[in-house]
Amino acid sequence: MEPTGMGKGRVEAFSDGVIAIIVTIMILELRTPSEPTLRALLKIAPSFLSYLLSFLVVAIMWVNHHHFMHAAREVSARLLWLNMNLLFWMSLVPFVTDFMGKNHSQPFPVALYGLDLACCSVSFLLLRAELVRQCRDLPELAEYHSKVLRKNAFSLFLYLLSAALAYIRVEVAYTIFIMVAASYFLPEKRLAESAG
Amino acid sequence: MEPTGMGKGRVEAFSDGVIAIIVTIMILELRTPSEPTLRALLKIAPSFLSYLLSFLVVAIMWVNHHHFMHAAREVSARLLWLNMNLLFWMSLVPFVTDFMGKNHSQPFPVALYGLDLACCSVSFLLLRAELVRQCRDLPELAEYHSKVLRKNAFSLFLYLLSAALAYIRVEVAYTIFIMVAASYFLPEKRLAESAG
Amino acid sequence: MEPTGMGKGRVEAFSDGVIAIIVTIMILELRTPSEPTLRALLKIAPSFLSYLLSFLVVAIMWVNHHHFMHAAREVSARLLWLNMNLLFWMSLVPFVTDFMGKNHSQPFPVALYGLDLACCSVSFLLLRAELVRQCRDLPELAEYHSKVLRKNAFSLFLYLLSAALAYIRVEVAYTIFIMVAASYFLPEKRLAESAG
C-alpha cells in the first residue's frame, strides 16, 4: 500500500493521547452524589461499575493497539485512516458508558454499549486485515495476523450477541462484556510468554 | 526567518496534545438522552452527525498538520505563532460543533461552523505561505508548497461560500462541508503515492 | 516474568498522559461562584483546598511513578496491568476530591478520599513488589525496593487510619493527608541526593 511518510511514532503518540483522554474523561461523567452518605453513593454504583468495565475495556484496547502498531511495517494511508476509524468508535465509549450507567437495567442502552464495542472490534479487524495484506510476502507473520483476526472476529460476534441478548436479560449482556474482557486478558499473557 | 531554537519535535508534541484533546472532548458535549429509548437517542442524531463531521475534519487537519511540520525546515518564531493561531481556531471546533448540532436547521450556527473552518483554512494558508518563504532557495519545493497553498485557498473559498449559502439552504452548506472533507481525503492518498 | 515486548517509553507516555489529564480536569469540577464577590468565592474555598491537596498528591504520585518506571527492568504483563490498576485508582481522585470539597465537614466523603488514596498506595505497593521480584538476582537493589515498599505500606496504614479517624474528627484526617504528602516530599529529596 502507499506509505504516507508518517512515522509510526507520531501515529502512536496521537493515538496514545486520544486513548488517554478517553479513559480519563469518563470520570467527569461520574457526578458526585447529592448527599454525603454511603446510601447516596450506592445509587451511582451502576455508573461506577460501567466506568470500571469501560476503563478495563479501553485499557485492553490500548494494549492491543500497541501490539498492533508494533507489528505494522509502515503507516500506509489506509492504516492511518483505519486507525482514525478505530479512535472514532473508541471515542464513543464515554458516551455509551454514561448512558448504560444511568440506565443499567434497560436493554437499549446496554445493547448500544455492546454495539459500540462491536464497532471497535470491526475497526480492529479491519486494521488487522491491513496487516495481513502488508505481510503477504511473509507467510508466517501473515498466518499469525490471520489467527489474531479470527479472535477479533469472535469478539465481534460475542458483542453482537450481547446486544441482541440484552433484550432478553441485561445480565446476560453484562456477563458477555466481562467474559470478553477476561478472555483478552489471558491470551495477552500467553502471547507475551511465547514472545519472551 | 529567525529560528527559535525550538525543536520541531516539541511543537509537534504540543500540537498533537491539543488536537487529541480537541477531537476527544467533543464527546463530552454529546449529552446522553434523557430516556433509554431509541426515540430519545434519535433526537440527538444531529449532534452525533455534527460530532462525526468534526471528528473527520479535525482528523484531516491533524494529517495535514503532520505533513506540514514534516516539510518545515525550522521552527521560526513566525511559524510557531502561526501554528498557535491554527490551534486557536481549531480549539473552537468543539464549540461550533455543539452549537450546530443543537440547532442543525438554523442558518446562523451552520454558517458559524463554516466560518470557523474558513478561519482554520486561512491559518493553514498562512502556515503554508511561511513554508514557501522558507523554501525560496529551493524552487521545486517552493513550487510544490505554492500548489498546496492554492488548494488551501480553494477550501477557504468553499467554506466561505458554505457560510453564505447556509442562509439559503443549510443542506447546501452541509453538502459543501462533506465535499471538502472528501476532497482532502483523496489527494492525500495520491500525495502519498507520489512520495512512495 | 513475561516480557510484553512493550517499551517502557510507551507505558510512561501513556501514564504521563493519563496523569496530566487527571491533574488538570479537576479544575473543571471547580465551578465559578454565582456572584462576583470575595464572599461567594470564599464559599468554594473548601473545594479549592481539596483541589490544592489533590494536585499535590497526584504530583507526588507522578514523581514516584517516574522513579518507579526508571527502576523497572522490563515491562512484564504483570507490571503493565498493575500500572493500569494504579491509573484506575488515580483516575478516581477527581471524583473523591470533588465529593470531599463539596462536603468538607462530613466524615463519609473525607473517609472515601482517604480510602481512594489507600487504594493508590496498595497499587504502588503491588508495583514495588513486582520490582522486588524482578531484582531477585540483585540483592542490593531488591533490598532497596523492599525499603521503599515498607514506606509505601506505612502510607497505606496512615491513609486507612485517616479514613477511620474521619468519623471522630475530619480535621484529624485532613492533618494525616497533609502529613503523608509532606513526608513523601522530604525523602524524595534525600533519595535524589544519595543518587547524585
Added chain:
Amino acid sequence: MEPTGMGKGRVEAFSDGVIAIIVTIMILELRTPSEPTLRALLKIAPSFLSYLLSFLVVAIMWVNHHHFMHAAREVSARLLWLNMNLLFWMSLVPFVTDFMGKNHSQPFPVALYGLDLACCSVSFLLLRAELVRQCRDLPELAEYHSKVLRKNAFSLFLYLLSAALAYIRVEVAYTIFIMVAASYFLPEKRLAESAG
C-alpha cells in the same frame, strides 16, 4: 542542587500535556448560546474574549516554558517542584478565565484574573532564580538569566498593578493584560534573532 535522575524530556512531556489540556479545556467552559442567533452569541462575547486572552497568555507561557527548560542544566528536585508550582497556578487559568468572562465588568473577577497571572509570574521568577543558581559558575549565562528574571519581575509588578487598578476601572486592567502579552511577544522574537 540535587539531581533527581529525572530526564528533562519527561518533565517537558508532562508539562506539555498539562499545558495542552489547560489551553484546550477552557473551550468547555464556553457554553453555546441558548438561541441560534447572532444576538445570543454576542452575549457570550466577553467569555469568548476572555478565552482568546487566556489562550494567548498560556501559549506565551508555553513558549517561555520551553525556553526555560532548554536552558536548564539538570532537573534538580527544586526545579521539579517549582515547575509543579507553576503548573498549579497555570491550571487555575481556566477557572479565573471563566469567572472573568461571566462577570467582565466587575472588579473582583478581573482582579482575581490578574492575581492568578501574578502568581504564574512569581512561579516563573522562582524557576528563573533556580537557573541563575545553576549557572553560578558561568557568569555570562547567569547574567542573561538575571536579565530575564528582571523582566519577569516587571510583568509581576504590572499584574499586581492591574489587580489594584481593576477596582478603579476594569478597562485599565484589561489594557495591562493585553500590553503584557504584547510585550512578551516582541522580545521573544528578538531573543530568537540574537540566538539565530
